[in-house]
Amino acid sequence: MPVTVLLVDDEPLVRAGLRAVLDAQPDIEVVGEAADGASVVPLVRQLRPDVVAMDVRMPLLDGIEATRAVLRTVDSPPKILVVTTFENDEYVYQALRAGADGFLLKRARPSEIVHAVRLVAEGETLLFPAAVRALAAEYGNRQARAVLKQAALTEREEAVLRAMARGLTNVEIAKELIVGTETVKSHVSAILGKLGARDRTQAVITAYESGFVAPA
Known part of the structure; x- marks a missing residue:
């Protein structure tokens, strides 16, 4: 089954470009488009996409609230x-805090766009650039420190x-730590449970906000 994608952006040219790139892949299918965040929930319920590619800045309902x-x-x-x-847009960071799973620049190369969709669909890793890591560190707070402690x-x-905070996949973490992939998966599950995190993104945000990991 292909990875199904809903495109949400108020610029028709951006949606057209993303559709052209993604629909050219045999394992990805764009199933719908929306010009504003207000349309996202009904379309998600109707189309049941695997991934929503969500613009963060839109006129009626932005990507943060839509997320x-x-x-x-x-x-x-x-x-x-x-x-x-x-990439250093505070809106992006707030969207990640709200529960978004990854991050993609509009100027990314076609291969990077395809790779990002596949990675996010798999749920194994996240796209968390240095600029956003720095924002997370700036938002350091007592709650995150208490949660980690x-x-x-x-x-x-x-x-x-x-390793998760560096954006490594389970396979890459396994190679670096010289353990099996299933062992890494078990550790990731334990980390999410202990931190009360919904996913890897939320765990990494806690790591940066608490000061446990510092941006390079």
Whole structure:
């Protein structure tokens, strides 16, 4: 089954470009488009896409609120890939905090766009550029520090979380730590559970906000 994608952007040319790139792949299918975040929830319920490629800045309902609405009201919600012009946009960071799963620049090369959709669909990793990591560190807060302290991660779990924060996949983490992929998956699940994180993105945000990991 192909990865199904819903495109959400107020610029028709952006949607057309993304559709052309994604529909050219045998394992990806664009199933719908929306020009504003207000249309996202009904379309997600109707089309059940695997991934929503979501512009973060839109005139009526922005990508942050649209992300919150999807995660709050849709059962088994899709993965959400934030698409934007500027990597250091605070809107991007807020969308990630709201529950988005990854990040993509509009100027990305076609191969990078395809790769991002596949990665987010798999749920194994996230796209978390240096500029957004720096924003997360700037938003450091006591709550994140308390959550991490209370989690009492093991030494190996801490190593896995640091690798996750660098954007490594489970396979890449396994190679780096010289363990099996299934072992890494078990550690990731334990980390998410201990941190009370919905997914890898939320765990990494906690890692940066708490100061456990510092942006390079």
